[in-house]
Amino acid sequence: MTATIRELDGAEALARVDEMADVLRDCVEGGASVGFMLPLAPGRPEAFWRKVAAGVAAGERHLFVAEDEAGRVCGTLSLVVDMPDNQPHRADVAKMLVHRRARRRGVAEALLRAVEAKAGALGRTTLVLDTVTGSDASRVYERLAWQKVGDIPDYALMPDGALCSTTYYVKRL
Template identity: 45%
Template sequence: MNTDTIRIETLDGGRIRAGADGELAALLQDAVHDGASVGFLAPLGTGEAAAWWRGLAAEAEEGTRTVWAAYGAEGALLGVVTLARAAMPNQRHRGDIAKLLVRTSARGRGLGRRLLATAEAGATAAGLTLLVLDTETGSPAEGLYRSAGWTRVGTVPGYAADPSGEPRATTYYYKALG
């Protein structure tokens, strides 16, 4: 995969719904079945994955979440990242990066970094000044976030279960924008 041939697009609610039962569900299943702690237990069925994406479609339409998708030269979905805007009036300056997913066959080539940079730029363009995220402690994602200038806040032991149901520590990060 040549990352120069990757195109990253914003998905609106209609495009999310259109891909929910297919490519988007398959991407989420790929991550969970590979062991990523992204909120689901294995085995993750297509119906459950698709239902989650359909919920995200509603958030995209409400303007509370933005979804960016990366496509390869042949049009295959290779990854996604989402930005959820904080809802409370005193938090509207910030957002949460969530579900940075890269297909296992496309990992290790800079696609996660490009998706993260796209979300950061989108957040800046939307006037956000602070981003936060969490990830499983010790996961490969931690290296990406640290090298992209994110600051580690701390770790909560046993915060979320991995796909097998085993409680794992979660580490929180933030990044000031602008």
């Protein structure tokens, strides 16, 4: 699979809510702890992505998607730039989601590289993210020189309700 990485504006994000909701649904149903619990309430993924699209339109975040050969969204990653006044140099990286059909094909790495490039272009020099401790995503971050700064035990729940630890990472650009 060859994925194309694109940044979406607010209108494009709103137009692709259903595709991004499909990716989110697939990740949660596959066991990813990304802020949602099973069973997913009808319309919950779509509502989440509509809120993200509004944040993109407001300039609070930048949204990147990976598109498969058919042009369908198979991955997402956001750069959240709406920071407090004393953190104009920082941004959060959020919602790395890759559909199970597109995993282990470089999609996550390509999304992360695009977000890092955007952050650099915006003058953001400190990036922060978190992920489930020991997850596949953590291996991607570490391979791309993200520094592990610590684990928080019992930080969140897996979609089935089991507790999980979270690892925080930082990258200085």
